[in-house]
Amino acid sequence: MHDDDHLRFTDLIRTFGRLRVLDGVSGTVSAGELLLVTGANGSGKSTLLRCLAGLLNPQSGEIVCRIDGEEVDIETRRRTVGWIAPDLAFYGVLSAIENLNFFAKLRGVDPARGSALLKRMGLPPGRAAAALSSGMRQRLRWAFALLHRPPILLLDEPLQNLDAPGRAVVLELLGEALDYGALAVVANPDPLEMPHVARRLTLGG
Amino acid sequence: MWRDASRWAAESYALFVKEWRTEWRTRHALSTVALFAFTTLVVTSFTLGPAGTGSAMRPVLPIILWVILLFASTAGLPRSFVHEEETGTAAALRLSAGPFAVFAGKFFYNLTLLLALEVMIVPLFLVLLQVPVADPMRLMLAMLTGGWGLAAASTLIAAMVGQTQNRGPLFAVLAFPLLLPLVIFAVRLTWSAIEPSTAPLAVDPGLMALRLLLLYDGSVTVAGLMLFPVIWNP
Numbered sequence: 001m002h003d004d005d006h007l008r009f010t011d012l013i014r015t016f017g018r019l020r021v022l023d024g025v026s027g028t029v030s031a032g033e034l035l036l037v038t039g040a041n042g043s044g045k046s047t048l049l050r051c052l053a054g055l056l057n058p059q060s061g062e063i064v065c066r067i068d069g070e071e072v073d074i075e076t077r078r079r080t081v082g083w084i085a086p087d088l089a090f091y092g093v094l095s096a097i098e099n100l101n102f103f104a105k106l107r108g109v110d111p112a113r114g115s116a117l118l119k120r121m122g123l124p125p126g127r128a129a130a131a132l133s134s135g136m137r138q139r140l141r142w143a144f145a146l147l148h149r150p151p152i153l154l155l156d157e158p159l160q161n162l163d164a165p166g167r168a169v170v171l172e173l174l175g176e177a178l179d180y181g182a183l184a185v186v187a188n189p190d191p192l193e194m195p196h197v198a199r200r201l202t203l204g205g
Numbered sequence: 206m207w208r209d210a211s212r213w214a215a216e217s218y219a220l221f222v223k224e225w226r227t228e229w230r231t232r233h234a235l236s237t238v239a240l241f242a243f244t245t246l247v248v249t250s251f252t253l254g255p256a257g258t259g260s261a262m263r264p265v266l267p268i269i270l271w272v273i274l275l276f277a278s279t280a281g282l283p284r285s286f287v288h289e290e291e292t293g294t295a296a297a298l299r300l301s302a303g304p305f306a307v308f309a310g311k312f313f314y315n316l317t318l319l320l321a322l323e324v325m326i327v328p329l330f331l332v333l334l335q336v337p338v339a340d341p342m343r344l345m346l347a348m349l350t351g352g353w354g355l356a357a358a359s360t361l362i363a364a365m366v367g368q369t370q371n372r373g374p375l376f377a378v379l380a381f382p383l384l385l386p387l388v389i390f391a392v393r394l395t396w397s398a399i400e401p402s403t404a405p406l407a408v409d410p411g412l413m414a415l416r417l418l419l420l421y422d423g424s425v426t427v428a429g430l431m432l433f434p435v436i437w438n439p
Contacts, residue, residue: 055439089297091292093231106216
């Protein structure tokens with residue numbers, strides 16, 4: 001990671017039909033920092049994160065991402081981010097470890113990393129993803145997001161459904177990621193009691 | 206470049222293995238495809254009897270075979286991308302694998318599924334309808350090249366259908382113009398395996414059909430690889 005690594009978005013506009021969800025949203029977050037995006041339901045938090053991840057194109061505006069001192073294109077950005085979202089799902093017939101091994105192979109990561117993350121998350125590796133509780137599924141999303149030690153973390157409602165020990169583990173992992181130089185954008189309807197928050201952005205207000 | 210190619214191959218292989226692993230546990234596509242093919246085959250054999258022994262019905266037999274394969278595949282193959290979108294796994298896949306690898310992994314899964322279907326259906330078809338095969342090599346080529354084209358076109362169409370809301374009718378609308386030439390060439394090549402032409406090699410209709418099939422397969426595969434990133438990513 002380089003000190004000048006950052007994610008900057010300027011004047012993002014995104015509409016769905018006649019509904020303008022993002023109306024000139026701007027912000028920036030640097031390596032080792034966490035940007036907390038808050039706002040009411042429907043204010044565009046998830047849309048903003050999807051645009052930043054490269055899963056959705058804004059109609060106008062600019063997203064600039066620098067990783068390891070180099071500006072990267074949308075394809076690289078998409079492959080690089082660690083992503084958590086409420087609608088992120090896994091293959092239900094595969095076990096938690098089979099899901100992580102599959103994504104590890106796609107990302108060229110040692111499968112041992114997946115096992116280590118599952119152990120730390122306290123997840124039963126052999127249980128089918130479809131048989132996980134909502135809290136366990138959220139832990140699996142965290143393991144998926146951190147699998148490849150991403151330089152960018154885009155986390156949409158990352159503490160949803162987690163119990164107190166679960167929150168403690170994921171916040172510890174988030175802190176470690178920020179320590180190694182990752183940057184994070186966290187979206188949540190309410191201001192979270194989160195450590196590491198360096199910047200704040202409120203949408204729809 | 207070699208590093209990129211090897212990464213691409215590893216991603217495609219991982220996706221291919223995942224497709225078969227999930228399919229083996231649920232058997233959604235296998236059961237749909239096999240049930241349709243076996244039912245149609247049994248009904249056809251009961252109705253027509255040993256049609257291969259009489260010369261009047263024989264030209265219809267390759268058409269029946271390819272109609273069975275076409276409809277069996279359209280009953281099972283379009284689900285691959287729709288299922289990813291409906292269950293919410295598409296985002297994880299988009300973020301983890303390159304579009305070429307996704308297309309290749311899904312394509313090889315569809316191809317092997319079709320070849321497995323052909324291995325089950327074709328011998329039964331030949332036995333039940335007592336179809337004489339004069340040139341088994343040509344029949345194998347027809348199944349391979351026809352299966353390749355069908356898998357490539359189905360993968361591409363399934364990817365388009367997966368991105369839309371009105372999924373049911375769209376597959377049929379897109380599949381008809383894209384698959385029609387393939388089925389025509391495959392029927393001609395299959396017919397030439399049953400009833401070899403006495404024409405010189407240069408104008409042999411079977412070989413002509415094989416060339417057109419190879420051209421079709423190459424074109425659809427290349428078009429699929431080129432178009433897929435645009436279809437798959439926003």
